[in-house]
Amino acid sequence: MVIYKIFRRPEWDSLRQSGQTLGAPIDLSDGYIHFSTTEQVVATAAKHFADESDLVLVAVDPDKLGAALVWEPARDGALFPHLYAALPISAVVWDTSLPLGAAGHIFPRDMI
Template identity: 60%
Template sequence: MLIYKILRSDEWAALNAASQTAGAPVDVADGYIHFSTAEQARETAAKHFADEDGLYVLAFDADALGEDLKWEPSRGGALFPHLYGPLKLADVVWSRPLPLGLGGHVFPDDMT
């Protein structure tokens, strides 16, 4: 199963430069990396990145992240994937721009 992380362009550049990161400021503050499933990603973008352009969506294989990935209740009691460890460039399955369209962010058609 793929799970997704949305990063701002400077956060994506920092991950590329350092090969790993503790995440965005919210991740550092909370002590884990926030991820979303494909079904949760659009709401995450609308809630936390509304009107922000220059974003990227990164896909990760949930199983490959191992025991550091925990599924925990969050928004509305839904289980969200949280990574208790660094976000590693080597774990990125793919990354794509997440442009801002007229009705919100335009996600890749093949996000599953």
């Protein structure tokens, strides 16, 4: 199992340079890093990144995040993974561009 984080390109570049991140502005404001499951990530992209095109989809191994990863109810009562610590680059399994097409973001075929 992996969980997903959608980054704007400069946020992803910063994580790659520094080796860790406390997340995007919304993560900093909320006090934790927001993640989504496979079932949640398409809706997350549509809700929070609808008009943004230079995005990066990052798959993260939740087992590498330890006890700082907490599953909490969020949108529609569904449990979402929230990280109450910095995200280390070592937890990233893979990343890919998340382009914006005419009908929304274009996710890798093998994940949806």
